[in-house]
Amino acid sequence: MSEISELATEAAEAQTVRFHFHGQGSEFFRIWIVNLVLTILTLGIYSAWAKVRTKRYFYGNTELAGDRFDYLASPIAILKGRIIAVVFLVIYTLVSYFAATWSFILFIVLMLVMPYVVMRAIRFNAIMSSWRGVRFGFNGELFDAYKTVLLWPLFGLVTLGLGMPYAWHKQNHYLYNHYAYGQTTATTSAAAKDFYRVLFAVFGVSVGGGLLLSGIALMLSESVVALIIAGAGYLALYVLIYAAFQSTYFAAVFNNVHIKGNRLQTDVTITGLFAIVLPNTIFTIMTLGLYYPWAAVRVARYMQEHLWVEAVDLDGFVAAQRDQENALGDEIGEAFDLGIGI
Amino acid sequence: MQFQGTYFDGITSAGQTAQLTADARSVCVSWSGGEQVMGTEDIRVEAALGSVPRRVSWGADDYFISEDHAALDALAQFRGDRGLSFWVSRLEANFSGVAVAVMFTLATLVLFGLYGIPRITASIAHQLPLTVSAQMAQSTMTNLTPLLQESELTESRQQQLRSYFSEHERTDAPAVDVHFRRARSFVGPNALTLSGTTVVFTDAIVELLQNDQQLLAVFLHELGHARMRHVEQTLLQSAGWAVLLTFITGDIGGVGELALTLPFAIGQSAYTREFERQADAFAVAELQRLGIDPEVFAQALEELERSHEGEFDAESGDTEHSDASETVHRKLLEYLASHPITADRIAAIRGVPSS
Numbered sequence: 187m188s189e190i191s192e193l194a195t196e197a198a199e200a201q202t203v204r205f206h207f208h209g210q211g212s213e214f215f216r217i218w219i220v221n222l223v224l225t226i227l228t229l230g231i232y233s234a235w236a237k238v239r240t241k242r243y244f245y246g247n248t249e250l251a252g253d254r255f256d257y258l259a260s261p262i263a264i265l266k267g268r269i270i271a272v273v274f275l276v277i278y279t280l281v282s283y284f285a286a287t288w289s290f291i292l293f294i295v296l297m298l299v300m301p302y303v304v305m306r307a308i309r310f311n312a313i314m315s316s317w318r319g320v321r322f323g324f325n326g327e328l329f330d331a332y333k334t335v336l337l338w339p340l341f342g343l344v345t346l347g348l349g350m351p352y353a354w355h356k357q358n359h360y361l362y363n364h365y366a367y368g369q370t371t372a373t374t375s376a377a378a379k380d381f382y383r384v385l386f387a388v389f390g391v392s393v394g395g396g397l398l399l400s401g402i403a404l405m406l407s408e409s410v411v412a413l414i415i416a417g418a419g420y421l422a423l424y425v426l427i428y429a430a431f432q433s434t435y436f437a438a439v440f441n442n443v444h445i446k447g448n449r450l451q452t453d454v455t456i457t458g459l460f461a462i463v464l465p466n467t468i469f470t471i472m473t474l475g476l477y478y479p480w481a482a483v484r485v486a487r488y489m490q491e492h493l494w495v496e497a498v499d500l501d502g503f504v505a506a507q508r509d510q511e512n513a514l515g516d517e518i519g520e521a522f523d524l525g526i527g528i
Numbered sequence: 529m530q531f532q533g534t535y536f537d538g539i540t541s542a543g544q545t546a547q548l549t550a551d552a553r554s555v556c557v558s559w560s561g562g563e564q565v566m567g568t569e570d571i572r573v574e575a576a577l578g579s580v581p582r583r584v585s586w587g588a589d590d591y592f593i594s595e596d597h598a599a600l601d602a603l604a605q606f607r608g609d610r611g612l613s614f615w616v617s618r619l620e621a622n623f624s625g626v627a628v629a630v631m632f633t634l635a636t637l638v639l640f641g642l643y644g645i646p647r648i649t650a651s652i653a654h655q656l657p658l659t660v661s662a663q664m665a666q667s668t669m670t671n672l673t674p675l676l677q678e679s680e681l682t683e684s685r686q687q688q689l690r691s692y693f694s695e696h697e698r699t700d701a702p703a704v705d706v707h708f709r710r711a712r713s714f715v716g717p718n719a720l721t722l723s724g725t726t727v728v729f730t731d732a733i734v735e736l737l738q739n740d741q742q743l744l745a746v747f748l749h750e751l752g753h754a755r756m757r758h759v760e761q762t763l764l765q766s767a768g769w770a771v772l773l774t775f776i777t778g779d780i781g782g783v784g785e786l787a788l789t790l791p792f793a794i795g796q797s798a799y800t801r802e803f804e805r806q807a808d809a810f811a812v813a814e815l816q817r818l819g820i821d822p823e824v825f826a827q828a829l830e831e832l833e834r835s836h837e838g839e840f841d842a843e844s845g846d847t848e849h850s851d852a853s854e855t856v857h858r859k860l861l862e863y864l865a866s867h868p869i870t871a872d873r874i875a876a877i878r879g880v881p882s883s
Binding site: 215247 | 534578625
């Protein structure tokens with residue numbers, strides 16, 4: 187697309203186009219429980235198919251401008267990656283329990299391989315996601331991956347967490363300045379201060395909630411009731427900190443992404459997310475995990491109903507050329523919970 | 529057969545309203561810009577996944593997508609589409625299939641948690657070479673360095689206790705190493721088993737229990753843990769749960785993970801309580817074999833309990849409870865505690881059923 191028409195689209199009037207989530211807890215429960223049974227019966231082999239079915243369910247129920255998203259990965263590719271990841275996980279767990287020195291060496295090796303794995307994982311997930319028959323993509327470089335995944339978090343640690351928001355900012359930069367839809371690369375205008383806001387929110391909520399909790403604990407005498415109240419308070423505080431982090435981070439990222447003049451916007455709030463996640467957590471614990479499908483659907487619905495695009499043109503994207511991908515990086519990344527996601 | 533949907537060309541993000549017409553031999557997808565005609569055997573209909581719109585594709589990047597599930601089902605049936613995903617869809621749609629799945633999952637998890645994991649880990653733990661246990665004890669000792677300083681007991685006292693213990697140790701397995709350490713005050717009078725090869729006594733417990741037979745009883749309890757490889761089993765159990773949970777939940781993430789781990793963590797402390805009972809039974813049997821009255825073990829536990837209560841009394845003056853709340857309190861503690869309540873343990877050692 188030429189520069190002139192790009193300017194023309196930017197100048198066009200933006201329309202608000204909201205995301206909608208169509209999934210239902212009872213529907214997802216059936217899918218989830220059947221996945222679980224087949225995974226148990228096949229001693230874990232089916233888990234690759236289960237993962238694809240779950241992701242397809244969530245993508246396929248996400249609607250933007252009348253059309254759904256799609257997840258296209260092949261279960262066999264995921265199974266291969268998952269086998270390697272599990273073998274590595276077992277070795278790593280055993281070694282770290284029984285030979286601490288060796289686990290340190292293994293940890294260093296893991297750290298050196300991780301940036302590559304993370305980069306591949308992001309790429310794989312992007313390419314396997316599509317909307318309106320056009321796939322997403324990721325064109326981040328390996329050298330930048332090393333800086334993003336190793337150097338900046340290390341800087342965050344060395345500065346005792348004070349530099350961590352800056353590391354998040356760099357990670358976000360890496361992710362959303364190289365994320366693409368079809369041939370068009372996105373850009374992010376997020377600044378470091380957006381991520382410092384995340385740190386302040388988490389810090390404020392932790393200190394405030396912690397003080398409140400210890401205040402309540404002081405007023406109650408030592409009894410079973412007090413023990414239960416303290417336990418519930420602790421759980422609520424944990425969920426509140428989680429909600430504070432998730433919602434402010436989500437806002438920092440998604441209030442700043444734009445692609446070809448279309449801007450993403452969100453009004454997710456700490457209290458809004460807390461009101462969803464607290465009952466989710468309580469019911470999930472009380473039902474020994476059986477409530478999980480409803481919980482997952484409720485969170486997805488909340489996030490998506492609070493996400494929209496200030497759209498100028500959603501029809502003019504063109505698909506990119508693509509090569510074969512394998513799931514190796516993706517699954518190792520998953521098993522070790524590297525936590526970079528879209 | 530004819531129904532509506534959307535056509536995407538796989539190149540641009542602009543969809544076209546389209547219509548699919550099928551007869552016995554051919555399928556035609558038509559939209560305002562053109563049409564695609566194929567043999568019925570050349571298309572692929574996606575199996576249902578909840579109420580997610582389904583694709584009709586033909587091996588190229590362009591496709592037709594529709595929410596008309598009745599028509600799509602009819603088309604798939606007409607083509608005789610089978611395979612795994614259709615079978616799974618039917619299972620998901622079937623109420624009794626889902627009910628059986630729920631029962632099966634819960635039963636498997638409970639049985640595996642209660643019987644599978646303890647048995648598997650016990651048999652692995654007993655086959656681990658002692659060098660591995662020694663290595664483990666070494667790393668734990670290194671990790672605990674900030675808490676455990678050099679003992680202030682005299683060398684001769686340490687030596688005397690070591691030989692006293694080893695004289696009374698069964699010789700059917702290599703003797704365990706006994707270490708003495710001065711621990712930070714909150715550790716208190718205590719003895720720890722680090723692995724199948726190593727036991728640590730704090731100076732405080734040696735000073736508290738003036739009677740060496742009581743110390744021997746405590747040693748035999750720790751020896752029980754060591755010989756039965758309880759520490760190794762605990763570590764293997766948590767590794768086992770980690771792998772199992774990764775398999776089952778896959779992409780659960782976040783708070784969900786915490787929610788699922790919590791019951792297992794509590795369950796794990798139940799395994800630990802079982803280990804304590806086994807070690808107590810081992811100590812009592814050994815004392816009887818040596819011709820020592822197990823009463824010394826009960827006295828040792830009472831002595832330890834008194835020293836702990838002393839600490840709690842210093843913190844809160846409130847020790848008066850009505851009997852009912854006492855019982856509830858104890859049951860709750862029992863459920864959460866990794867050690868069985870001492871009163872119950874003492875009662876068990878003396879052979880009196882606890883109330």
